[in-house]
Amino acid sequence: MTEKQNVPFLEVRDLVVHYTSEGKEIHAVNNVSLTIEKGQTLGLVGETGAGKTTIAKSILRILPEPPAHVDQGAILLEGRNLLELPAQEMQKIRGKRISMIFQDPMTALNPVMRVGEQIAEGVALHEKVSRAEAEKRAQEMLEMVGIPASRYRDYPHQFSGGMKQRVVIAMALACSPDILLADEPTTALDVTIQAQVLDIIKELQKKLNTAMIMITHDLGIVAEVCDHVAVIYAGEVVEFGNLEEIFDHPAHPYTIGLFGSLPDINSDVERLSPIAGMPPDPSNLPKGCAFSPRCPYATEECSRQKIGLDKIDGTHLCRCINRGKEE
Ligand SMILES: Nc1ncnc2c1ncn2[C@@H]1O[C@H](COP(=O)(O)OP(=O)(O)O)[C@@H](O)[C@H]1O
Numbered sequence: 001m002t003e004k005q006n007v008p009f010l011e012v013r014d015l016v017v018h019y020t021s022e023g024k025e026i027h028a029v030n031n032v033s034l035t036i037e038k039g040q041t042l043g044l045v046g047e048t049g050a051g052k053t054t055i056a057k058s059i060l061r062i063l064p065e066p067p068a069h070v071d072q073g074a075i076l077l078e079g080r081n082l083l084e085l086p087a088q089e090m091q092k093i094r095g096k097r098i099s100m101i102f103q104d105p106m107t108a109l110n111p112v113m114r115v116g117e118q119i120a121e122g123v124a125l126h127e128k129v130s131r132a133e134a135e136k137r138a139q140e141m142l143e144m145v146g147i148p149a150s151r152y153r154d155y156p157h158q159f160s161g162g163m164k165q166r167v168v169i170a171m172a173l174a175c176s177p178d179i180l181l182a183d184e185p186t187t188a189l190d191v192t193i194q195a196q197v198l199d200i201i202k203e204l205q206k207k208l209n210t211a212m213i214m215i216t217h218d219l220g221i222v223a224e225v226c227d228h229v230a231v232i233y234a235g236e237v238v239e240f241g242n243l244e245e246i247f248d249h250p251a252h253p254y255t256i257g258l259f260g261s262l263p264d265i266n267s268d269v270e271r272l273s274p275i276a277g278m279p280p281d282p283s284n285l286p287k288g289c290a291f292s293p294r295c296p297y298a299t300e301e302c303s304r305q306k307i308g309l310d311k312i313d314g315t316h317l318c319r320c321i322n323r324g325k326e327e
């Protein structure tokens with residue numbers, strides 16, 4: 001038992017995933033390692049195409065294979081490698097121990113099934129409860145996300161976008177999962193609804209002591225809900241740290257580009273600021289640092305070799321050899 005104390009709750013170790021598309025190999029995730037503890041929230045931040053969704057789908061083992069292929073790595077839940085579990089075992093974990101909220105609520109909801117029944121179905125699948133108990137739990141979950149239980153028999157099309165996403169949250173949390181993967185859960189919603197939905201997620205997370213991976217472009221969301229942040233670029237973690245380390249002492253030129261031009265994290269300008277240039281073609285990644293073609297500090301050395309993720313201090317890690325040299 002004593003050994004177990006050093007095992008992280010969830011660990012993604014050295015994950016490599018590629019897609020095959022039109023004869024090309026798209027290197028979506030390249031040696032990503034992350035850990036998350038119970039009740040904690042890890043933010044994954046980075047531009048579209050950085051590999052964030054692929055990481056989340058790998059954890060839940062819902063990648064479309066093919067075109068996706070996991071080449072390497074382990075997903076360890078309390079030390080047990082999920083990638084090696086038989087499909088049947090994984091089915092028990094999905095929705096029960098780990099669940100996911102997708103960006104677009106409609107992909108998660110069945111349009112021809114009553115919303116309450118969709119929540120109850122998940123409960124009945126994973127827990128030994130009667131039909132009536134599953135229904136009662138579904139009603140409680142609806143109330144918990146601010147939807148009157150009387151709407152149990154409504155269909156998804158009778159709900160607004162924000163309400164649909166609340167239903168999805170209720171579904172994701174109905175079996176009190178240990179880990180919630182929230183993939184841009186508020187991006188499709190109106191700004192006014194975003195804050196409410198985020199509050200619901202935060203509140204339930206706290207109540208249930210759920211660990212969460214929050215995938216977002218929105219630095220305001222990061223500041224509000226995350227304990228740690230991993231900045232993802234071209235399928236790699238380029239910087240990792242706690243909120244203070246990332247917001248107050250960003251170290252990687254990419255992170256500085258993202259966060260640097262933010263005048264104030266409480267201002268309205270909460271989106272990632274655009275950085276000159278484009279992310280590299282994932283089917284033809286640079287040999288050295290993937291950010292070097294866009295980096296104002298890049299030297300010849302940066303494009304020659306892979307750069308390691310080195311410790312700066314505390315929990316702060318950065319993948320850059322020129323960090324601080326320009327000062
Ligand atoms: N089903 C797929 N087939 C081929 N390529 C894909 C597929 N899904 C994602 N990709 C590619 O993998 C890379 C990472 O995508 P994704 O994980 O969705 O990034 P993010 O969530 O950060 O936007 C991108 O280059 C994307 O085009």
Ligand SMILES: [Mg+2]
Pocket residue numbers: 052053054183
């Ligand atoms: Mg995505």
